[in-house]
Amino acid sequence: MAHEHDHKEFQPDTEGPDLTETQLREIAMRELLIEKDVLTADQIRVQVEAWEQKTPALGGKIVARAWEEPDFRNRLLEDGTAAVVEYDVGMGDLELKVIENTPEVHNVVVCTLCSCYPRTILGLPPAWYKSFNYRRRVVREPRTVLAEFGTELPADVEVRVHDSTADLRFLILPLRPEGTEGMSQEELADLVNRDSMIGVSLPRNPS
């Protein structure tokens, strides 16, 4: 989902008189860090803008290319961290592991301990990914959870759940939908929704 602001409104959540305790604490933290010369207001603004611009579209582009170019697919699966460097998305000191779905095995990602996520490629994680109930349940009853996301898998397809760590982030390379031969990489990328790269859904079928 694109992140859309109404740019005419200037930070309504710090203008009104009804700030929550948490909002007051955020303001206190920010002002203290600025006064202590740890951060500048500008650094915070630039950082927010940079993260707002990160969307799952980059992941879709990478997946579409992997579907079309076997060499790239192989590099991606062999060493995800190295393969995405050319997209200017450094993983920092983290490792990216790309896992390929096959007709026999479907993969899904969670971070049971927190919210670890390949955010440099997909943007910030959706709320449900960080929710207690997703973290609790997907490791115990992945098929049920997938069904709740509208993803019904045949009984003979094995489901594997991958639990992320602070150091290791997973990206799912979904199965290419049928009937997409001859489509351009751009068209293919449009079929790759965020949730299919987390593994709770499948890419869209071409209309």
Place this chain on the structure above:
Amino acid sequence: MNQKTNPADIGGEPGGPIETDEHELAFWEWRVDAMNQLMRPVGANLSNTHEGRRAIEALGEDYEKLNYYERKLYSLQALLIEKDVFTGAEFDAKLAEVRGRYEKA
């Protein structure tokens, strides 16, 4: 069931329905995220992924009571006090000042 020592260790516990609605972050949430990122080695170098996680897990019983970015905010506060970036008294004084300013508004 074994005694749980890490409040974040919830994988495999029974749970209810997963709320799948998209949630647009509030401005304060974006800024908490930004401040956390800016503490990393490539920024102010006051924290890293592991220290951040340790500080969140140290929230203990508050872990379940706070929402996601509240956990990030409260744990960052504890971490920065631990690292003598500011004292607890300085934070409290700042918070009181901010509260006074916005309550008057």
